[in-house]
Amino acid sequence: MDGVARRESSRSTTEPDIRRRARNLLVREGQEAVTLRAIAREMGITAPALYRYYSSREELLFRLSEDVCVDLSAELTASMRDGATQLDKVFAVCRGFRRWALEHPREFALVFATPTGAKAGEKTAPTERDAPGRPERHDELGRVFLRVAGPLMAEGVAESPPASLPDELRVGLADSQRDLAESFAAEGIEIPREALSAEAVYLLLRWWARLYGQVALEVFGQFPFDVSEAGRLFESMLVELATESGLR
Amino acid sequence: MDGVARRESSRSTTEPDIRRRARNLLVREGQEAVTLRAIAREMGITAPALYRYYSSREELLFRLSEDVCVDLSAELTASMRDGATQLDKVFAVCRGFRRWALEHPREFALVFATPTGAKAGEKTAPTERDAPGRPERHDELGRVFLRVAGPLMAEGVAESPPASLPDELRVGLADSQRDLAESFAAEGIEIPREALSAEAVYLLLRWWARLYGQVALEVFGQFPFDVSEAGRLFESMLVELATESGLR
DNA sequence: GGGCGAGGTAAACGCCGTTAACTCAAGGTT
DNA sequence: AACCTTGAGTTAACGGCGTTTACCTCGCCC
CATH class of the missing domain: 1.10.357.10 (Tetracycline Repressor, domain 2)
Known part of the structure; x- marks a missing residue:
């Protein structure tokens, strides 16, 4: 709803945010609970917006697993x-x-x-x-x-x-x-x-x-x-x- | 659509049929492809009908895993x-x-x-x-x-x-x-x-x-x-x- | 013949991933 | 100053999912 507020927090800050939320979901409820819509919901965003960052849920999970490894x-x-x-x-x-x-x-x-x-x-x-x-x-x-x-x-x-x-x-x-x-x-x-x-x-x-x-x-x-x-x-x-x- | 044809093949034959189809899906496409709707589709049945046999997808998967063990x-x-x-x-x-x-x-x-x-x-x-x-x-x-x-x-x-x-x-x-x-x-x-x-x-x-x-x-x-x-x-x-x- | 239960249906709810068309502000170009 | 591009987000929609609800309709038994 507010383009400005989101704007200044650009890619460099929202992408880690996505990962953080996804990670939380993974930890608390398991892999299948890591849902684009759930992540978006937590962030006050709509799900399709996440496609600016990942081409699919599968890719997000892959990145997530990389994070885990790190x-x-x-x-x-x-x-x-x-x-x-x-x-x-x-x-x-x-x-x-x-x-x-x-x-x-x-x-x-x-x-x-x-x-x-x-x-x-x-x-x-x-x-x-x-x-x-x-x-x-x-x-x-x-x-x-x-x-x-x-x-x-x-x-x-x-x-x-x-x-x-x-x-x-x-x-x-x-x-x-x-x-x-x-x-x-x-x-x-x-x-x-x-x-x-x-x-x-x-x-x-x-x-x-x-x-x-x-x-x-x-x-x-x-x-x-x-x-x-x-x-x-x-x-x-x-x-x-x-x-x-x-x-x- | 046809209640009669299905009728004669009662519980004793359709239940194994469900398992068989489910098993095929599991083998060919993995756990997450074992879908109530997919099974029902293959059987020419609607998904809610499966609830006469299993209380949930999760239970079906559990029974399936028992079959696998056998x-x-x-x-x-x-x-x-x-x-x-x-x-x-x-x-x-x-x-x-x-x-x-x-x-x-x-x-x-x-x-x-x-x-x-x-x-x-x-x-x-x-x-x-x-x-x-x-x-x-x-x-x-x-x-x-x-x-x-x-x-x-x-x-x-x-x-x-x-x-x-x-x-x-x-x-x-x-x-x-x-x-x-x-x-x-x-x-x-x-x-x-x-x-x-x-x-x-x-x-x-x-x-x-x-x-x-x-x-x-x-x-x-x-x-x-x-x-x-x-x-x-x-x-x-x-x-x-x-x-x-x-x-x- | 009337109840009844088993096995099925259709409709609906709320999730989900994904796509398409859009808005709209920021920033750079001329 | 006017214009265009671009990037981050939106809304609307599609099809698929599990699940619930209400309904139907046989076959069976008393």
Whole structure:
């Protein structure tokens, strides 16, 4: 109704506002409650106005998930500082990830359990520069894990046990080794060449698989019987993973 | 428009029909495409008619997820027969679970990654008899896992390694031990008392956590870099899990 | 033959995403 | 000063959605 008042608060201020409101809806009521009309309503605006900022609801959700990743990255980066040794840092990041996921289940579901539909990805992700072979979505977050994994790998190379790595897997992991090397390079993290062995990549994958798996299990409440000990189970998994990795 | 033709095909035939159509929509286009109006349209019926069968869309989705679990259970039960040794059976079930999940990602997402909302659970799950402390949703599926885990636990008890089980976890797992014992009893599976040690429960939880985790990771495409070796990684995880469990 | 219940209908309400045509003030150009 | 462009917003509308309400209409049973 009032063009003037809105005018001075131009794109630079209303766009973050949209995101903020959308985020609130996501947190409080879940993904499907993030509605163009609901956002507009909260802002005292009509829904079609939002199309000045996003080409569709889907794109808004995608941007939102990017925001979520940025926040999560910041949080994890912060927790990373908590550790003294490199292993402590890794633990801190893992715990931070779990805590965040449990505190933000809807955001977790949006980012980590939305079946990134085959065709859906193309039109919704106009990231400025998308180098192929990299984590397409949310590389911000990928960097955090690189920053914590890198030093660990560099350090762990000395005493890393051979780890039972099936031969056929070693072969197949070559591509991943290259990808990972590029990612580290792009991030300015220097890793000795030997540290990027197939074993190391395999180890990294296991860490991520178990971390993600256990957290998803917990967030989605898929424990077989009620497990009040989820926290301790998580801790136990961490030390297990560390000892399996030949760390400490 | 024609009440007569529909009449003779009464509840007993149209209800499965509804489920069938709904299932097709779920498989082909995902959860959010399972729409009362779409189902009705396909059946040559109007949407409100469906309220004679389900009190809401949400309940239909819940029933649907039950159906999915029944089918999955049947498939896993079938794959269970593939193994000679007990361990082989477990492997077969795990592989079956993974294969099924990859072939039915939408169903997997519905059943295993729908954030069973705190309040949502109450009204949508009027299961006939819901013993507390049991897997509230989809116990059919739980039984399959019991049937495959039971013998393994009974057999594994002899040489099971102590497994590094933190003391505080042992205490906390007592409830789970009781739950599990009841479940086995209810299922008519006899397990020697010593086989249900805290270590065994812990082992069981680890199996499920890693199985679920790795499968979810794969289904949701959350591998850090593209992993063409997912299948081999899975196999590797299985043998790792088995050796950690002191099996074979 | 009259009630009745099960399974269906049409109409409506209020949401939703999205499009199209519009207003209207700000700012720059001539 | 007059003019045009542009960007942020509007209103109106379309079709789809879940859901409720009132109604109909068979087949069945007493």
